[in-house]
Amino acid sequence: MRELDDVGQHETVVEGGSAARAWKFLGTRWVLGLACAAQFMVVLDVSVVNVALPSIGSALGFAAADLPWVVNAYGLVFAGLLLLGGRLADVLGHRRAFVLGLALFSAASLAGGLAGAPGALIAARAVQGAGAALLAPATLTVLTGTFPEGLARTRALAVWTAVGVAGGAAGNLIGGALTEYLSWRWILLVNVPIGVVGVLLGAHLLPAGRGRARRPRLDIPGAVLATAGVAVLTYGLAQAESRGWGDAVTVGAAVAGLMLLMGFVGVEVRVARAPLVPLGLLRARSVGVGNLILLLTGACLIPMWYFLSLYMQQVLHYSPLRTAVGFLPHTLVTMAVGARLAPHLMRFVGPRPLIVTSAVVSAAGFWWQSRITPDSAYVDGVLGPAIVISVGSGLLLTPITTAVTSGVDPAHAGAASGLMNTTKQVGGALGLAALSTLAASDVPGVQALTAAYARAFQTIAVVLAAVAVVALALPRQRD
Structure with missing residues (x-):
């Protein structure tokens, strides 16, 4: 039996059976929607806890040194198992990997939402990261297995990418709203009903995608x-x-x-x-130097949300929702500059000069951010630095991605992409741990807290200035 796909405008062969009839009825729009919803959840949970951290710390009695692990437990396990998760998607088949990953992610979300102690929450976040590491590659392989190469697949991947960006951007806002109007626990519990529906739909609607005849080693x-x-x-x-x-x-x-x-x-x-990272990749100067830049950049930009969230709530005494709204300039400016201005500039200058310049701009923004005081107003204490930081980071990420993936053998393109994502997440985890230590203060009071957060922002400025120097080692190239 053959049907006309109402999204991709191509014909899909449908075999007999109940699952196939359901697949025919719902069409590829449902597959795209299901994959995008799962990807949104995975990316959302990287950032959704940021605004809720003070509430979590107070409710469960977290020590200051342990609170960053609410963020890091998810990010580290997600990053460390991401490459393995991609291979498992080939071994298990797309549908099975999707269902198992989403089920594990949802069960861990339930455990985290009901956690009564710091250790239980951190463990649940780690299991969440494992589920995300299996689920995220499966969402992509479901799409590539459903849509043939050409315009249909390009459009589907564009939607999938946009949803991922939106998930990261919406994390702070959704986390702030849920924390203020319900409870911090709902930033995790909200995943459960969505996950249950996704598991049921995925088990019946997704193509099996049994993988290649010769399955890769793990x-x-x-x-x-x-x-x-x-x-x-x-x-x-x-x-x-x-x-x-x-x-x-x-x-x-x-x-x-x-x-x-x-x-x-x-x-x-x-x-x-079958190594997770073919080390021959790193022999290419663009890949080796580019991943070092990504490591340092992740160590700066990811911890920013943590320290700025604590500053707005603990020093400026913003509510969770007001804090989330306070992050909107970072999100909107970064997305606008990254999507519009960065590709245009790369046509004229190439990645290396743009990385150097944008790293310097970002460093200047963080140096301004480090001038905060307990009496800073939103305009000079958050908004002004946010615009400079966001312009710099928006211009920074696109050319880094181009540099890291340029000159890579097509056979290693997936490994290069996985290495890039892993490097950024690992950099964020290491940076948050190091900066939390640097910003520690035994002196009570908002003055000491402000000084501690200022030290973190000063250090980020210095590291980004070092990124500009390291970027000079990248090979010259044009987009």
């Missing part, structure tokens, strides 16, 4: 070593805040994390038949 040891290494190293950096840099736990965790990462490199080079 580098599970590499994935475990990479995730554990970064998590233990991040834990060591975070412990320096309360224990000091010379403490045995701090030093031991940092050394153990580095040894695990060295073990990961050894597995990738000598053991793995």
